[in-house]
Amino acid sequence: MPDVSIFTDHFGIYMKGFGNTIWASVIALLGSFALGTIIAVFRISSVKPLRWIGTGYVEFVRNIPLLLVVFVFYYGLPSLGVTLSGFVCGTVGLMVYTASFVAEAIRAGIMSVPSGQSEAARASGLTYMQTMRHVVLPQAIRIVIPPLSNQFINLVKNSSVLSVFAGFDLMYYGDQVAGKTYATFDTYIFVAALYLVLTLPLSFAALKLERKLAKNG
Amino acid sequence: MKKRNWMTLGIILTFLATAILAGCGSNDGGNGNGNGGTGGTNSGTNGGGNKDANGGANGEAASALGDIKSRGKLVVGVKFDTKLFGLKDPASGDVEGFDIDIAKALAKEILGDETKIELKEVTSKTRIPMLNNNDIDMIVATMTITEERKKEVDFSDVYFKAGQSLLVKKGSPIKSIDDIKKGTKVLAVKGSTSVDNIKEKAPDATVLEFDNYQDAFSALKAGQGDTLTTDNAILYGMAVQDPGYEVVGEPFTDEPYGIAIKKGSTDLLNSVNAGLKKLHDSGEYDKTYEKWIGKAPSGE
Amino acid sequence: MDITGAFSYHNLIFVMKGFGITLWVAFVAIVLSFVLGSITGTLRYMRIPVLSRILGVLVELIRNLPLLLILFFTYFAMPDVGIKLGVMSSAIVGLAVFEAAMISEIVRSGLSSIPIGQIEAARSSGLTYAQTVWHIVLPQGLRRMVPPIVSQFISLLKDTSLAIVISLPELMHNSKIVIAQNFDYTLPILALVAVLYFAVNYALSLAAKRLENKWV
Numbered sequence: 001m002p003d004v005s006i007f008t009d010h011f012g013i014y015m016k017g018f019g020n021t022i023w024a025s026v027i028a029l030l031g032s033f034a035l036g037t038i039i040a041v042f043r044i045s046s047v048k049p050l051r052w053i054g055t056g057y058v059e060f061v062r063n064i065p066l067l068l069v070v071f072v073f074y075y076g077l078p079s080l081g082v083t084l085s086g087f088v089c090g091t092v093g094l095m096v097y098t099a100s101f102v103a104e105a106i107r108a109g110i111m112s113v114p115s116g117q118s119e120a121a122r123a124s125g126l127t128y129m130q131t132m133r134h135v136v137l138p139q140a141i142r143i144v145i146p147p148l149s150n151q152f153i154n155l156v157k158n159s160s161v162l163s164v165f166a167g168f169d170l171m172y173y174g175d176q177v178a179g180k181t182y183a184t185f186d187t188y189i190f191v192a193a194l195y196l197v198l199t200l201p202l203s204f205a206a207l208k209l210e211r212k213l214a215k216n217g
Numbered sequence: 218m219k220k221r222n223w224m225t226l227g228i229i230l231t232f233l234a235t236a237i238l239a240g241c242g243s244n245d246g247g248n249g250n251g252n253g254g255t256g257g258t259n260s261g262t263n264g265g266g267n268k269d270a271n272g273g274a275n276g277e278a279a280s281a282l283g284d285i286k287s288r289g290k291l292v293v294g295v296k297f298d299t300k301l302f303g304l305k306d307p308a309s310g311d312v313e314g315f316d317i318d319i320a321k322a323l324a325k326e327i328l329g330d331e332t333k334i335e336l337k338e339v340t341s342k343t344r345i346p347m348l349n350n351n352d353i354d355m356i357v358a359t360m361t362i363t364e365e366r367k368k369e370v371d372f373s374d375v376y377f378k379a380g381q382s383l384l385v386k387k388g389s390p391i392k393s394i395d396d397i398k399k400g401t402k403v404l405a406v407k408g409s410t411s412v413d414n415i416k417e418k419a420p421d422a423t424v425l426e427f428d429n430y431q432d433a434f435s436a437l438k439a440g441q442g443d444t445l446t447t448d449n450a451i452l453y454g455m456a457v458q459d460p461g462y463e464v465v466g467e468p469f470t471d472e473p474y475g476i477a478i479k480k481g482s483t484d485l486l487n488s489v490n491a492g493l494k495k496l497h498d499s500g501e502y503d504k505t506y507e508k509w510i511g512k513a514p515s516g517e
Numbered sequence: 518m519d520i521t522g523a524f525s526y527h528n529l530i531f532v533m534k535g536f537g538i539t540l541w542v543a544f545v546a547i548v549l550s551f552v553l554g555s556i557t558g559t560l561r562y563m564r565i566p567v568l569s570r571i572l573g574v575l576v577e578l579i580r581n582l583p584l585l586l587i588l589f590f591t592y593f594a595m596p597d598v599g600i601k602l603g604v605m606s607s608a609i610v611g612l613a614v615f616e617a618a619m620i621s622e623i624v625r626s627g628l629s630s631i632p633i634g635q636i637e638a639a640r641s642s643g644l645t646y647a648q649t650v651w652h653i654v655l656p657q658g659l660r661r662m663v664p665p666i667v668s669q670f671i672s673l674l675k676d677t678s679l680a681i682v683i684s685l686p687e688l689m690h691n692s693k694i695v696i697a698q699n700f701d702y703t704l705p706i707l708a709l710v711a712v713l714y715f716a717v718n719y720a721l722s723l724a725a726k727r728l729e730n731k732w733v
Contacts (some may be wrong), residue, residue: 027627061591061719064711065675067689072711076704079518086425086441096637155582160583164682166404166425166436171585173340176426179408182369184346190580192590193411231520283592297684298697307531307695337604340685343593350596428682438700458698 002186009051010177013023017173018194024091024169025156025198031095032155035104043107054103061100066158069093074165086091089160092171110136142213149206156198170194252454281482282327285354291327293320294353296341298431300454301509302359305338315509319376319493320357322501323476326492340429342408345369348479355489356477359451361410371482372475373489379448380468381411382453384437391444393466397422404442411447414470430455437462448472450510515517518604519701524709528695530723532706536713538605542687543674544607550616550673551666557617558624563650574623579618585679589610608680609688620666627656627662653697667725671718688713 009016042054061069070093074086084092113136121131163171174191178184281452285291295316298304302314317336320341325331337353344356350372359379362372385391397403399421415424425442427433434455437445445452452464476493478486496502557576561569579587591611595602602610631654639649678689693708696703 034555055690059719060711060715063671065678065689065721068676068707068711068714071271071689072707074441075435075439076707078441079700079703106717143573146576157581157583160585161679162429164432166427166441172426175407179342179412182345185590188586188589188594192586195582195586199701200577203577203581207580298694305694307691308527311529338686340684346593350593350601352596352601430691435693435697435700435703443721459700469631480601 002189003082003183006177006181006186007190008016010180012188013173013177014194015172017168017170019170020087021156021159021162021170021195021199023161024087024094024167026160028091028094028098028155028159029152031092032098032151035095035099037106039103040106040110041097044110044166057099057105057124058103061097062104066093066097067161067164069097070161070165074145086162086165087169090159090165090167094159095159095163098151098155100147101154105144105151107111108147111142111144112143113139122147145213146206146210149202149209153199153202157195157204221457225445273441281354281479282488285327285485289328290333290335291320292335292337292352292354292357293324294344294347294358295320295336296340296358296430297338297428298340299359299451300458301450302454303336303357304454305453315358315505316357318505318509319476319496320355322505323355323489323492323495323503324356326495327488340408341406342428344477348477351479354478359448359473359478360474361448362475363410366477369478369480370475371480371486372383374493375473375475375485376493377450377474379450379472379474381414381446381470381472382468383453383462383466384445384447384451384452384462385443387461387463389443389465393483394418394469395443401444402442404436404445406433406447406517409447409470410470415446418469435498436456453510518704519699520705523695523702523705524630528574528698528702531691531695532688532709535686535688538686539674539677539688540610540717541611542605542680542685543677546612546616547670547673548675549609549613549670550620551563552662553613553617554620555624558621559628559650559655561621562628562654563646570610576618576621576711577597580622583680584611584615587615588680589684604680604683604685607683608677609684612673612676612680615676616669617671619672623665623669624658625661627658627665631657664725664729667721667728673716674721675714 003009019180025192039054042050043058070090072083073089073093075208077084077089079163117139118131118136121135126134133171159169160171161167166172170191174188178187181187260471286473296314297305297312299314299316302316302478303312304314305312320336321331321334324334337347337349339353339356339358341358344353345358348356356370360366361379362375368373382393383391383397385437391401397415397419401419401422403419403422403424405415405424405426406429412424412426415422425436427436430447430451432449433445436442438459445455449464449468456462456464473503477487478489493502497503498507552579558571558716561570561572561576588608588611590602591602591614592607595607626647627648635653635657636649639653640646677687680687681690681693684690688710694707696706
């Protein structure tokens with residue numbers, strides 16, 4: 001059994017990290033959703049250069065490791081004169097990385113709506129935006145939600161890379177506690193428990209939502 | 218026909234997995250850890266297993282030295298990223314430094330041959346868990362002897378005297394520890410004594426901790442912090458690596474380095490101490506010291 | 518920036534050595550995770566009492582933890598229960614277990630997508646349950662699983678980089694050593710690393726697409 005006093009004695013440190021992990025995740029989540037949507041729109045745009053940018057972004061970013069993305073922000077950008085903290089680099093890196101997956105999910109959702117439907121909508125006098133809003137998106141969302149919720153759970157887990165860049169997240173403070181107590185196993189058991197507190201409810205919610213959507217579909 | 222294809226695929230995959238699993242077990246020492254060791258052979262792949270087998274209630278203390286001897290190889294945890302003490306050279310693939318030479322001398326003392334050694338990379342964060350897991354026989358990795366650590370491991374006699382200091386970019390306004398003000402970003406390494414010391418001596422500083430010295434030094438170069446703190450000897454190594462940086466101020470702590478050994482391994486500890494004493498008596502210690510530390514901009 | 522210095526012969530060899538370790542670790546972990554994940558996923562799908570439940574809980578636990586933490590556990594905590602692995606084996610086992618949990622989810626939901634009518638038909642024509650799964654459900658399900666499984670393989674290859682926390686001398690680790698020599702090497706080396714990861718992963722995803730088009 002892990003020694004509970006490790007957790008209670010360092011409760012403040014654990015919580016600091018826990019809070020920062022939540023912060024980084026929420027910011028990166030909102031950011032990646034916004035950025036991912038833009039990239040998705042670029043990818044299906046009829047304007048060729050936009051499509052190239054969108055496709056290039058998705059194909060490149062999702063094929064390189066997150067660690068490398070954050071590494072470039074943290075150690076690479078300063079040689080171009082921009083220095084950002086580990087927390088910022090980690091969060092922005094997480095956002096940039098996750099956006100490529102979000103964009104793919106959204107694009108797949110939109111493509112799943114038969115083009116005949118939007119053509120019909122356009123023919124019946126709806127504008128492009130109206131077609132999107134009333135015809136395409138409501139149907140696409142059903143396809144998009146399961147992969148999207150998975151991406152967001154991944155995002156929470158991936159936020160642990162902040163620890164490599166002095167990003168003050170849960171893992172970083174876990175390292176501190178382990179360094180102090182030398183009780184490696186026990187220390188990280190509590191780190192694990194705190195991650196599960198975040199990810200398990202998310203997973204269950206995602207599963208429920210997925211089942212509900214499948215039923216209604 | 219199709220069904221049979223699937224079955225064949227399944228069988229092939231299973232075979233492949235088994236084969237690779239088997240292969241990977243015996244490959245491990247060679248690919249993963251054996252690098253850097255001058256004689257990093259695979260002969261001791263089972264070493265860990267033997268050790269575990271002997272490490273019963275009665276065994277651990279008495280058998281540590283015997284284990285090393287029967288295995289014929291000393292497994293030492295050293296830094297791979299610390300100039301002057303333990304640095305892996307990308308050109309040659311060898312790990313070199315003061316700690317490495319000390320470790321080799323101990324291998325010669327214990328096993329009669331300085332090439333009967335395997336060097337494994339440790340960081341300040343990973344070294345104690347690795348020792349306690351029997352991954353390594355001893356730590357020779359710029360490790361300060363502290364009361365706290367003595368509860369976890371046994372230490373040899375002091376083999377090097379360092380003191381904590383500061384490294385800054387040349388021309389920095391920070392000239393000593395007194396210049397560390399509120400908001401000054403100090404870079405350090407996870408699990409090192411420097412972190413606790415700096416928090417005590419300069420409580421207003423923002424301390425950023427990294428996994429190893431490479432990352433911390435890269436962060437200093439990238440402007441992610443104002444100064445890097447650790448033992449002066451390590452900092453001198455960084456200043457040698459990049460002359461754009463200098464060590465400032467007097468050392469503000471005493472950091473006596475010891476060789477860490479798993480608790481209770483008295484016979485091994487004794488032979489390490491005997492080995493260190495011999496090194497001093499024969500003058501070889503001074504030669505090694507001169508070879509590595511004598512190069513430092515201003516010796517100890 | 519110092520491109521010629523960064524790409525000196527020694528540096529390139531050193532980085533490529535790391536790349537070799539990355540590929541090897543990823544390859545072994547991919548094979549292991551595929552086997553382990555398929556078995557676990559199938560067992561969960563078959564709803565064997567107790568066993569499927571236990572596996573379900575395990576998969577959920579592993580899936581919901583950061584890989585960084587799992588690598589740490591395989592390296593530092595397994596010895597506590599008597600299993601001692603080297604750096605490379607720990608990395609392989611940690612990666613394989615984590616990705617196997619992901620793959621088992623893919624396999625389970627892929628199998629579940631086969632209409633129940635087909636299974637009933639197979640059963641009534643005299644096949645046992647295991648035979649039905651093996652001959653009817655698995656071949657069809659596998660086809661649907663190929664795209665997500667390949668993206669999981671790509672994830673795995675990228676995730677090998679996290680093994681730097683246990684000092685595995687892979688691509689990222691070795692590049693960092695090169696960068697530490699001279700700060701001007703940072704961007705050229707990082708660009709090279711990105712190209713290497715991209716090349717392998719993009720090739721993998723193209724191969725997956727071809728496979729998909731051929732089957733579907």
